[in-house]
Amino acid sequence: MTELSFHPRHVLRAFLRPIDPPLMLLLAALLGFAFLVMMSASPERLPSLQVNTLVALAAMWVAARLPPQRLLSLALPLYALGVLLLVAVDLFGETSKGATRWLNIGVTRIQPSEIMKIAMPLMLAWYFQQREGQIRLREFIVAGLLLVVPVGLIMIQPDLGTSLLVTAAGVYVIFFAGLSWKLIAPVVLIGVVGIGAIVGFGDHLCQPGVDWYGLREYQKHRVCTLLDPTQDPLGKGFHIIQSTIAIGSGGVLGKGWMDGTQTHLAFLPERHTDFIFSVLAEEFGLLGIVVLLVTYLLLILRGFAIAATAPTLASRLLAGAITMIFFTYAFVNMGMVSGILPVVGVPLPFISYGGTALVTLCLGIGILMSIQRSRLLAQA
Structure with missing residues (x-):
């Protein structure tokens, strides 16, 4: 021997x-x-x-x-686990400093939104691989829905920073998969107009009592502070x-x-x-x-x-x-x-x-x- x-x-x-x-x-x-x-x-x-x-x-x-295919085989269960944990955070999570981001699992506390930073690109890469050669508008719509669900749950917590990173991770996969510039350009245009409006009408928009749809009051203050921190x-x-x-x-x-x-x-x-x-x-x-x-x-x-x-x-x-x-x-x-x-x-x-x-x-x-x-x- x-x-x-x-x-x-x-x-x-x-x-x-x-x-x-x-x-x-x-x-x-x-x-x-x-x-x-x-x-x-x-x-x-x-x-x-x-x-x-x-x-x-x-x-x-x-x-x-781990071989890439083995990693991709974990995409669906990891994504499903992440979404379930985000729902659990919304229902049973611990609140700290006005945000509910943590889940107590007995032995320790975890922040499920962190899982989505890896699970999101894995899931979308796996999804597009399953449809290689037949990627059309419908596939991009489904990919967008797969992205919106966890991002929406993270924003409810609220956690703007993590939701931004998870969104970016998903958007990058969708873009590299071949998303047409005809669909990207309107979103970019809306973003530019929105930023221009905030800069141009910041004095009015930052007044007390003016609500910003979709943002919490502290998030509004962050943007307004960026415009003029000396206030x-x-x-x-x-x-x-x-x-x-x-x-x-x-x-x-x-x-x-x-x-x-x-x-x-x-x-x-x-x-x-x-x-x-x-x-x-x-x-x-x-x-x-x-x-x-x-x-x-x-x-x-x-x-x-x-x-x-x-x-x-x-x-x-x-x-x-x-x-x-x-x-x-x-x-x-x-x-x-x-x-x-x-x-x-x-x-x-x-x-x-x-x-x-x-x-x-x-x-x-x-x-x-x-x-x-x-x-x-x-x-x-």
């Missing part, structure tokens, strides 16, 4: 086999940024950040080992004002690691989560921002390269959507902390503190690795 070989070299090779080196290198750079900035912004959270990172990397490795500098506008001061005061080279005054004098709110980009900008300046942006750009380019060479329609749609989700996270977070977009609670990808978001994002990296590995195995 031949004995099984457990030589360390063979074990290490088997462990590293599903890992895509360029993606892993870029992820390591971003996580290095996260630890470096967190040591300055909130050092007491470093132990839990280490645990979150290990859990997220384990989830990434498991996803990378309430110690209240609703405080976050944006302090954030922009921190970003601007960093200059070209920054004030130095752990020397940010806005951060360490506690002027900057939520400096370990939503506004961690402001900490980075203050302490590392424009140079640090450029390095971070280049790292994100390389990550997105690598994701698109994997999507372009993916062997199946579903894997191409999934890889393209996940890559665009990374872009959406970064764009929305940087936009809101710099006063370009309303504050909607979207973290800076791989940098902001938060275990659930980190696990979700690393699962996305793992799915990209799985798709790349399947292509290499197909060519072997």
